[in-house]
Amino acid sequence: MLDPKLIREKPDEVKANLAKRKKPEYIEMVDEFLEVDRIWRETDVIVNELRKQRNIYAKNIAKAKGDEKQKLIADMKDINSKLSDSEKIYNEKQDRRQFLLDRIPNLLHDSVPYGEDDEGNVPIRSWGEKPEFNFTPLDHHELLDILDIAELERARKTSGSRFYYLKNDAVILEMALMRYAIDILRKHDVEIFSTPSMVRERMLYGTGFLPTGAEDIYKIEGEDLSLIGTSEVTLAGLHTDEVFTEDELPKHYAGFSNNYRTEASATTKDDKGIFRVHEFKKVEMFTYSLPENSEAEQERMFAIAEEIFKGLDLHYQVVNICTGDIGAVAAKKYDIEVWLPGQNRYREVVSCSNCTDYQTRRLKIRYREKEGSPIKGLVHTLNSTALTTTRPMIAILENFQQEDGTVLIPNALVPYTGFDKISPVNKK
RNA sequence: GGCGAGGUACCCAAGCCUGGCCCAAGGGGCUGGUCUUGAAAACCAGUGUGCUCCGCACUCGCGGGUUCAAAUCCCGUCCUCGCCA
Numbered sequence: 001m002l003d004p005k006l007i008r009e010k011p012d013e014v015k016a017n018l019a020k021r022k023k024p025e026y027i028e029m030v031d032e033f034l035e036v037d038r039i040w041r042e043t044d045v046i047v048n049e050l051r052k053q054r055n056i057y058a059k060n061i062a063k064a065k066g067d068e069k070q071k072l073i074a075d076m077k078d079i080n081s082k083l084s085d086s087e088k089i090y091n092e093k094q095d096r097r098q099f100l101l102d103r104i105p106n107l108l109h110d111s112v113p114y115g116e117d118d119e120g121n122v123p124i125r126s127w128g129e130k131p132e133f134n135f136t137p138l139d140h141h142e143l144l145d146i147l148d149i150a151e152l153e154r155a156r157k158t159s160g161s162r163f164y165y166l167k168n169d170a171v172i173l174e175m176a177l178m179r180y181a182i183d184i185l186r187k188h189d190v191e192i193f194s195t196p197s198m199v200r201e202r203m204l205y206g207t208g209f210l211p212t213g214a215e216d217i218y219k220i221e222g223e224d225l226s227l228i229g230t231s232e233v234t235l236a237g238l239h240t241d242e243v244f245t246e247d248e249l250p251k252h253y254a255g256f257s258n259n260y261r262t263e264a265s266a267t268t269k270d271d272k273g274i275f276r277v278h279e280f281k282k283v284e285m286f287t288y289s290l291p292e293n294s295e296a297e298q299e300r301m302f303a304i305a306e307e308i309f310k311g312l313d314l315h316y317q318v319v320n321i322c323t324g325d326i327g328a329v330a331a332k333k334y335d336i337e338v339w340l341p342g343q344n345r346y347r348e349v350v351s352c353s354n355c356t357d358y359q360t361r362r363l364k365i366r367y368r369e370k371e372g373s374p375i376k377g378l379v380h381t382l383n384s385t386a387l388t389t390t391r392p393m394i395a396i397l398e399n400f401q402q403e404d405g406t407v408l409i410p411n412a413l414v415p416y417t418g419f420d421k422i423s424p425v426n427k428k
Numbered sequence: 429g430g431c432g433a434g435g436u437a438c439c440c441a442a443g444c445c446u447g448g449c450c451c452a453a454g455g456g457g458c459u460g461g462u463c464u465u466g467a468a469a470a471c472c473a474g475u476g477u478g479c480u481c482c483g484c485a486c487u488c489g490c491g492g493g494u495u496c497a498a499a500u501c502c503c504g505u506c507c508u509c510g511c512c513a
Binding site for chain 2: 062073200371
């Protein structure tokens with residue numbers, strides 16, 4: 001949520017910023033907000049004045065006696081009827097105002113490149129090199145089959161499309177990836193959490209996954225609980241309504257969790273294998289920062305994400321996400337796109353966002369100089385993938401495949417897996 | 429799941445039974461000021477949100493209701509803690 005005062009006081013700046021997102025409805029929302037906000041405030045004055053009258057009368061009635069009291073009570077009823085009329089308008093305008101605030105996205109940082117859609121994302125650097133093959137590299141789903149380390153067809157039977165079983169060496173590899181990432185984070189003094197997989201609605205609203213985006217979330221029937229799509233939600237929610245002191249910040253957190261996504265709006269192109277799935281495990285970095293430090297914190301966080309992928313010897317490029325592709329919550333976002341030989345293209349494996357105060361305004365997470373001193377403002381939040389299970393696994397399979405189908409395990413993972421390759425098995 | 433006790437501002441906490449100087453006592457912390465060479469102590473002021481900001485209104489977990497008037501009474505609901513299952 002944006003600061004309503006900012007929209008009111010600098011509407012042209014806000015609109016110019018939102019215009020970069022190439023969605024005219026945002027501009028319309030701002031215009032409507034300005035109008036609704038104006039009426040809301042005018043009504044607020046009227047309501048306040050009537051309430052003041054009511055309070056004065058209430059006190060006088062308490063003191064008055066007999067006929068005088070009866071007269072005052074009659075007058076009071078008149079005031080109350082006027083008040084209830086004004087309050088009705090006031091509440092309507094307030095609801096509409098909030099509705100709009102809930103849907104206007106965050107302001108973009110100046111360094112976000114302009115672009116219409118994901119074609120406009122700007123690669124800013126790359127690391128490593130594409131592997132050379134003197135044979136035609138296989139797709140990851142073919143490799144999963146040859147190596148016999150997953151059940152894809154049968155997963156359709158038990159759970160439906162976009163679910164999967166991993167088995168044997170793939171299970172070890174999955175855990176190894178998580179442990180590998182966690183150890184790197186611990187080296188950087190990040191606090192590690194294993195978080196709930198379900199949260200209350202308030203947390204999803206607070207992090208910006210609601211009200212827009214409800215179709216991507218699995219909701220538990222009859223409960224105020226939904227499955228998280230990322231531990232960003234649980235880690236952001238952790239300090240809801242709290243007030244940090246400056247010396248407590250930044251908080252460098254990371255969450256390990258299962259993640260659930262309906263992928264309702266996804267295309268069917270990535271259906272094969274485990275590229276786009278409803279459930280996966282992830283280590284997610286999450287930072288609470290002073291406003292003035294959030295830009296530096298984003299660079300710091302992203303450097304750790306890169307370190308993780310460098311350690312896996314995976315060739316990748318870094319992309320600055322453009323105005324047309326960035327989400328509603330982020331002010332600025334970097335992705336890591338890893339090279340997938342089986343698809344012959346780069347694919348997203350990391351997303352690192354500075355959400356500034358967009359989430360903390362909703363979650364009411366603030367800071368003050370020290371214990372007991374007045375509140376100074378809202379903290380900034382940032383999140384970044386550290387490592388997921390499925391896509392990095394795909395990258396390892398496709399990049400380190402040998403002609404006979406054997407897949408070599410990156411050196412950094414061997415201490416965690418206990419094996420340095422996965423070889424094809426002869427299935428009956 | 430059942431029963432019980434609770435939820436008051438940054439923290440602690442009174443008020444609730446018996447509705448009305450509660451525009452929420454008091455304490456702590458913090459900020460500013462007076463004083464001091466400096467500090468402590470003491471004293472004064474400030475310390476939730478909104479607005480047309482020397483003034484008002486809102487805020488007692490949340491949402492309804494009763495009433496001229498609700499932190500206080502009623503209903504619903506969420507959460508926390510305890511005991512039981």
